[in-house]
Amino acid sequence: MRIIITGASSGLGEALALHYAEGENDLVLIARRQEKLQKVADECLVLGARVETVVADVNDFILMKSIGEQLASEKIDRLILNAGISVGHSGGVTSFDDFHRLFQTNFLSIHALLEPIIPKLIEQKSGEIIFISSLASLLSMPTSIAYSSSKRALNAYAEGLRYQLKPYGIDVMTILPGFIESEMTKKNNFTMPFFLSTQQGVKRITNAIAKKKHFYPFPFRFYLMIRFVQLLPHPLRDKIVNFTNFKKGA
Numbered sequence: 001m002r003i004i005i006t007g008a009s010s011g012l013g014e015a016l017a018l019h020y021a022e023g024e025n026d027l028v029l030i031a032r033r034q035e036k037l038q039k040v041a042d043e044c045l046v047l048g049a050r051v052e053t054v055v056a057d058v059n060d061f062i063l064m065k066s067i068g069e070q071l072a073s074e075k076i077d078r079l080i081l082n083a084g085i086s087v088g089h090s091g092g093v094t095s096f097d098d099f100h101r102l103f104q105t106n107f108l109s110i111h112a113l114l115e116p117i118i119p120k121l122i123e124q125k126s127g128e129i130i131f132i133s134s135l136a137s138l139l140s141m142p143t144s145i146a147y148s149s150s151k152r153a154l155n156a157y158a159e160g161l162r163y164q165l166k167p168y169g170i171d172v173m174t175i176l177p178g179f180i181e182s183e184m185t186k187k188n189n190f191t192m193p194f195f196l197s198t199q200q201g202v203k204r205i206t207n208a209i210a211k212k213k214h215f216y217p218f219p220f221r222f223y224l225m226i227r228f229v230q231l232l233p234h235p236l237r238d239k240i241v242n243f244t245n246f247k248k249g250a
């Protein structure tokens, strides 16, 4: 299988690359930090994969389009759009620059890469696109408005794309993780509910991909809690959100 993974230099992307390396797959790994990406690639090679690394900033949209064109010159079986950032949880007003960067990285860069790839998948009449969204997209907390918004935009994009591509036999999946051990969550100085190790997280993600789950929020109990809060009348919901807001040091 030819599998492309963005954000493969650390965290979930790294663990996903190592997981799929074991199946003797052709991997294309994308991220900015060359040294870290090469280290992941070397480990994947040892596990039996054929690996290509692409050192690129997903915010360079012209570059992303050209990478998409190059990738589309060969068959693409699975594309995991995992690169993403957060700007931490703060109670203040998010600067426009941070907001812009989050939307570029977590959302807009994705279509820059996909624009030339989608016609290729349609021509193939096969392929999988997997979006790594977040449970944070379902409930926007006061301390992570920009992150939640960017991931909610991603959900809407993925939903429409799924309807568009289903008739061509292309599977579009949205994975919504809760808190998982990674460089991103290392920065959080509050107690993260239902926290999972990277391995636990990746096991669930790869199982969901194998089962072609088009919408996979996890951990399930955390997801249920969010759904429950969403059903409450607004005054009660406000109280709960303010009570649970992730602002206390752990």
Ligand SMILES: NC(=O)c1ccc[n+]([C@@H]2O[C@H](COP(=O)([O-])OP(=O)(O)OC[C@H]3O[C@@H](n4cnc5c(N)ncnc54)[C@H](OP(=O)(O)O)[C@@H]3O)[C@@H](O)[C@H]2O)c1
Pocket (backbone or CB within 6 Å): 006, 007, 008, 009, 010, 011, 012, 013, 030, 031, 032, 033, 034, 036, 056, 057, 058, 059, 082, 083, 084, 085, 086, 105, 132, 133, 134, 135, 176, 177, 178, 179, 180, 181, 182, 183, 184, 185
């Ligand atoms: N960990 C969690 O609790 C959690 C929960 C829900 C969703 N997620 C999502 O899971 C995905 C992976 O995050 P993670 O937790 O594994 O964090 P991470 O360890 O910080 O990994 C983020 C990855 O994205 C890459 N990346 C970031 N900005 C980039 C850019 N401009 N260009 C290219 N690559 C870029 C990073 O590589 P370079 O820095 O080398 O470029 C890195 O490989 C993200 O989309 C995140 O929003 C994580």
